[in-house]
């Protein structure tokens with residue numbers, strides 16, 4: 001077995017583990033949602049639909065990676081790039097949020113590029129990087145919310 005082949009298996013294992021982690025993190029995340037009425041419920045609803053699209057695209061990319069389907073990877077990555085570009089204008093959060101969003105977009109662009117070039121190893125790494133950035137932003141948002149409610 002060549003080294004490259006071995007590396008692919010390691011990557012595939014990591015990708016699958018992080019995919020599982022994302023699903024679990026997302027479950028815990030939805031359960032954690034505060035039940036109280038929020039004044040900007042409509043915006044929250046839009047954000048929810050928006051994020052669900054990100055989750056869908058992310059799943060599509062994982063499917064593309066596991067079946068070596070570069071078109072599926074590029075398709076999902078393109079959706080992520082477009083969504084994060086729209087987000088920058090849509091969300092009026094603070095500088096930090098925009099920074100998270102910008103970094104996520106850059107990673108999604110790298111993923112798109114790797115998918116288009118059929119570089120599956122690089123695409124796998126970029127997908128993991130993008131997934132970590134989903135989680136990092138969520139962690140930041142939750143932290144900011146706790147800080148807000150303590151005021």
Ligand code: HEC
Nearest residue numbers: 026048051052054055058097100101104133134137138141
């Ligand atoms: C720049 C910040 C940011 C990034 C990056 C980000 N999210 Fe989110 N996400 C949010 C915010 C803000 C919410 C809403 C938080 C809340 O209401 O608790 C959210 C909520 C969600 C939700 C819950 C939606 C619901 O039904 O309420 C899902 C699912 C989700 N994100 C998936 C993803 C995925 C998958 C990615 C990466 C591919 C991602 N997000 C990247 C900021 C981000």
